[in-house]
Amino acid sequence: MIDDSAVEPIFDDSPEENGPSKSVVSPAAPDRSQQSPTLEVRNLHRFFGRLKAVNQVSFKAYPGQVMGFIGPNGAGKTTTMRILSTLESPTAGDAFICGDSVVDYPDRVRKRLGFMPDAFGKYPNMNVVEYLDFFARAYGFKGQRRKDAIEHVLVFTELRKLAEKPINTLSKGMSQRLGLGRTLIHDPEVLILDEPAAGLDPRARVELRELIHLLASELKKTVLISSHILTELGEICDSAVIIEAGEILASGSIKDLLTLRRQSHGRQSHASIEMTLIQAGAELEKWLVQQPFVSEVRVSQQAASFEFEGTQDDQHKLLKLLVNEGFPVIEFRGKVESLEDAFMDLTRGLTQ
Amino acid sequence: MSYAPTAESLGTFENRIRGFSDRFNPLVVREIRQIVKAKSFVTVFGLLLFGSWVFSVLAVVQQFEQMEYAELGPMFFHVYLMALIGCLMFAIPSNAFFSMAQEFHDRAFEMLAVTSLSPSKIVAGKIQGAIVMMIVYASAVAPFICLSYMLGGLGLIEIITSLCGLFMVSIALTMFAVMMGALSQKPWLEVLNLIIMLIVAMVTAGVSYGILTEVVIQGGVELLGAITGMGCFAVFMVFVALISLGVAQAQLTTTFLPIGYRRNPTFVSNFQHPNRVPTPSIKQQTNSSDRAEDFSEEDLDL
Numbered sequence: 001m002i003d004d005s006a007v008e009p010i011f012d013d014s015p016e017e018n019g020p021s022k023s024v025v026s027p028a029a030p031d032r033s034q035q036s037p038t039l040e041v042r043n044l045h046r047f048f049g050r051l052k053a054v055n056q057v058s059f060k061a062y063p064g065q066v067m068g069f070i071g072p073n074g075a076g077k078t079t080t081m082r083i084l085s086t087l088e089s090p091t092a093g094d095a096f097i098c099g100d101s102v103v104d105y106p107d108r109v110r111k112r113l114g115f116m117p118d119a120f121g122k123y124p125n126m127n128v129v130e131y132l133d134f135f136a137r138a139y140g141f142k143g144q145r146r147k148d149a150i151e152h153v154l155v156f157t158e159l160r161k162l163a164e165k166p167i168n169t170l171s172k173g174m175s176q177r178l179g180l181g182r183t184l185i186h187d188p189e190v191l192i193l194d195e196p197a198a199g200l201d202p203r204a205r206v207e208l209r210e211l212i213h214l215l216a217s218e219l220k221k222t223v224l225i226s227s228h229i230l231t232e233l234g235e236i237c238d239s240a241v242i243i244e245a246g247e248i249l250a251s252g253s254i255k256d257l258l259t260l261r262r263q264s265h266g267r268q269s270h271a272s273i274e275m276t277l278i279q280a281g282a283e284l285e286k287w288l289v290q291q292p293f294v295s296e297v298r299v300s301q302q303a304a305s306f307e308f309e310g311t312q313d314d315q316h317k318l319l320k321l322l323v324n325e326g327f328p329v330i331e332f333r334g335k336v337e338s339l340e341d342a343f344m345d346l347t348r349g350l351t352q
Numbered sequence: 353m354s355y356a357p358t359a360e361s362l363g364t365f366e367n368r369i370r371g372f373s374d375r376f377n378p379l380v381v382r383e384i385r386q387i388v389k390a391k392s393f394v395t396v397f398g399l400l401l402f403g404s405w406v407f408s409v410l411a412v413v414q415q416f417e418q419m420e421y422a423e424l425g426p427m428f429f430h431v432y433l434m435a436l437i438g439c440l441m442f443a444i445p446s447n448a449f450f451s452m453a454q455e456f457h458d459r460a461f462e463m464l465a466v467t468s469l470s471p472s473k474i475v476a477g478k479i480q481g482a483i484v485m486m487i488v489y490a491s492a493v494a495p496f497i498c499l500s501y502m503l504g505g506l507g508l509i510e511i512i513t514s515l516c517g518l519f520m521v522s523i524a525l526t527m528f529a530v531m532m533g534a535l536s537q538k539p540w541l542e543v544l545n546l547i548i549m550l551i552v553a554m555v556t557a558g559v560s561y562g563i564l565t566e567v568v569i570q571g572g573v574e575l576l577g578a579i580t581g582m583g584c585f586a587v588f589m590v591f592v593a594l595i596s597l598g599v600a601q602a603q604l605t606t607t608f609l610p611i612g613y614r615r616n617p618t619f620v621s622n623f624q625h626p627n628r629v630p631t632p633s634i635k636q637q638t639n640s641s642d643r644a645e646d647f648s649e650e651d652l653d654l
Contacts, residue, residue: 085466087606092614103615106606110466121460123382125389130382137378138467143371182463 035062036099038222039084039190044093046079046246053079054090055246061224061239063189066216068233068240069226070343076246077226078118081192084224085115097190111139114183118195122167128178129154129163132185139186153181157211173204180211191215193225197232205229209236234339244347257342271315275304275322276331284327291318305335378469379477383451384484393485396443397492400435404496407431423505430565432496433514439489440522441557442550445529448482449549452533452600453542461604471604475530475597482526486519513578514564517585521560524589524596525553531596534603 037060046054054076061067071077082088084095086106094101100108123131132153136146154160157177162170170178176196183191193212197205209232215221227233233240234254241251250257277284285299293310308315319332373381387393408428415424455461455474464474497515500506532549536542 082462085462087462087465089606089608089613091612094615103613107468110468113466115462115466117459117462119458120463121454121458123386123454123460125386126382130385134378134382135463135467137374137381138464138469140468142374146374 037061037096038063038098039067039224040096041080041084042094042096044080044083044095045091046076046083046088047091052246054083057093057243057246057248059241059248059251061190061222063222064216064220065239066212066223066225066237068237068339069224069243070230070233070240070339071226071243072347074245075243077243078194080243081115081194081224081226084192085113086110087115111186112189114186114188114191116179116183116191116193116196118198120179120182122170122175124168125166127164127166128159128170131167131178132181135182135185141186149185149187153185156184157181171204172199173201173207176200176204176208177211180208184215188221190222191224193223195226195228197227197229205232212236230340230343231338237339240339242343242346249346250342254339257339257346271308272335273306273308273315274331274333274335275329277302277304278328278330280304280327287325287327291321294318377473377477377480379474380480380484383477383481386451387447387481387485390447392443392447396439397489400439400489401492404432404435404493408496408499419503423503425500425503425506428500428503429497429506429511429514432493432500433518433564434561436490436493436515436518437557437561440486440518441525441553441560444482444485444489444522445525445549445553446546447485448478448526449529449533449536449546451481452478452530453536453545455533456537465604465606471601472597474604475534475600478530478533479523479526483523486522490515490519509575509578513582516582517564518560520582520586520589521556524592525556527593527596527600528552531600531603534600537603 039061041057041059044054044057045052057076057080059067069077069081079088083090084097084102086102086109089103094103096102097109098112100112102109123134126134129150132150133146136149141149154163157180159174159177159181162174167175167178180193180196183193196212197208200208212223212225213236216223225233225236237254239251239253240257242249242257280299280302282299284304285297288294288297288299288304288306293308293314295307295309297306298304308318310318315334319329322329322332411424411428411431412419415422418424455464469477497511501508501511529549532545536545
């Protein structure tokens with residue numbers, strides 16, 4: 001049985017007749033009551049024949065916010081991002097970048113938006129500066145202004161020393177930096193990054209993450225970022241939208257999504273406890289399941305885990321009891337919940 | 353007094369050149385930068401220049417004794433025209449085709465589409481870039497064409513008419529190539545369209561070569577006839593060009609709204625995600641009745 005009230009603060013993608021739907025952004029997020037959203041998706045639909053690639057999607061993002069756009073393959077992430085980037089038109093609904101409709105004013109939107117696709121073609125016989133110069137010209141920058149824009153991007157992305165290098169000889173990490181630089185060349189207010197970390201080595205991923213963090217925190221850009229590497233998104237993003245089969249499942253701050261996960265398990269105050277023991281066995285399992293607040297007990301040879309619904313005092317009492325009972329506990333810790341956990345619980349791997 | 357350029361004057365000159373490039377379509381600047389670094393251009397340009405030079409030297413040496421009384425201009429011009437037809441009707445349209453088709457490789461076009469460049473500007477940039485290359489190729493042959501004029505037997509009107517005709521056909525062919533490139537958004541389409549484009553280029557080159565050599569060079573033309581012929585030809589070329597441009601622009605436009613678009617949709621999709629409200633995924637292992645309600649004081653007594 002579906003209980004709408006349980007998820008009301010988080011879910012808000014119900015269609016409204018003849019009007020935009022409400023979008024809920026994390027109540028725990030910084031106070032944005034005075035701010036206008038720089039990115040707003042209103043009841044967006046995109047159908048390809050019978051396939052509903054995007055279905056009743058609504059959300060908002062504000063300046064300085066890094067929003068993760070998460071979903072399995074074929075969930076509708078790229079289609080939504082392409083609509084936001086004016087590369088595709090919606091079947092119904094609308095989206096706004098800094099208040100301008102992507103349907104009515106695509107030209108205005110393009111000036112305020114930077115889009116970085118997951119893969120981008122590298123033009124042959126061009127070096128880094130020429131590549132950036134071309135895009136600066138394409139955005140209408142002339143003379144000294146263009147020179148300054150290129151210089152700023154080269155410094156920000158740390159590509160200065162590779163300025164004369166042919167772009168088709170750049171490594172994947174450097175190419176992604178160049179892609180980000182191209183996206184930033186016209187200093188857009190909203191950045192849409194589709195799988196920017198795909199195929200990057202760990203160092204390049206960390207560096208890219210730092211750049212994105214800097215863009216949001218220092219330059220107050222709104223960043224919508226999709227990725228399959230959820231652990232990384234959890235570190236970069238302050239909010240997330242989870243989408244599957246074209247529909248939004250949940251949206252809000254990371255904290256809200258984790259709360260939602262707990263609610264989905266019927267728990268308000270909850271912790272996952274993991275223990276390491278010198279020796280564990282059926283006796284421990286039997287003992288644990290009889291304890292208050294304890295559920296979902298799993299015991300292996302030297303480890304045990306369970307869900308605990310009590311307070312921290314109760315946790316302390318349980319640990320005391322374990323020791324008193326003579327169980328050889330050497331480690332007792334609360335498992336840190338991640339965006340990945342929320343994603344796995346909320347999605348079912350549906351494809352259309 | 354020294355007239356050697358100073359660093360300052362060179363810097364100013366460079367700035368002026370850079371400022372001048374601001375007036376061009378960004379695509380033209382990019383295309384030219386790419387082309388001059390491309391091996392294909394260096395090879396074709398080198399062959400054109402070197403081939404024309406070698407032919408001229410050998411022909412002059414061989415025909416040296418007849419040069420004073422025989423009118424050798426048409427023979428020389430004939431060869432230069434053939435070389436120019438090769439460049440203007442194959443090299444340039446092929447380059448324009450690949451340049452446009454390449455925009456769709458690895459989603460490169462998406463990056464271009466989100467800039468301030470309109471589809472018409474993108475198409476225009478490709479064609480303007482090709483025109484610049486036509487001028488570059490023609491300038492390589494220009495000294496040799498002058499030589500053929502000086503050898504006699506060839507009027508200025510014939511030369512200008514031939515070159516203008518050649519340029520017009522080449523521009524129309526380039527527009528056609530750009531259209532075919534814009535239609536090549538899938539690899540198999542690219543191969544098919546390239547074959548079609550090359551067949552059209554071969555037929556056009558053959559017809560142009562025939563008309564130019566038979567009518568213009570052999571038959572000779574009068575000024576009025578040349579202007580009238582060129583006018584008729586131009587009308588046909590404009591027609592071909594407009595169709596090609598229209599198709600190419602339509603292919604590059606990303607913002608066509610689908611039929612039946614609704615800004616505020618009133619319909620509700622019948623599809624509802626089954627996991628909109630997440631359900632507990634892990635089965636409870638114990639019943640609440642099996643365990644105590646709370647820790648007792650007795651349990652905690654150490």
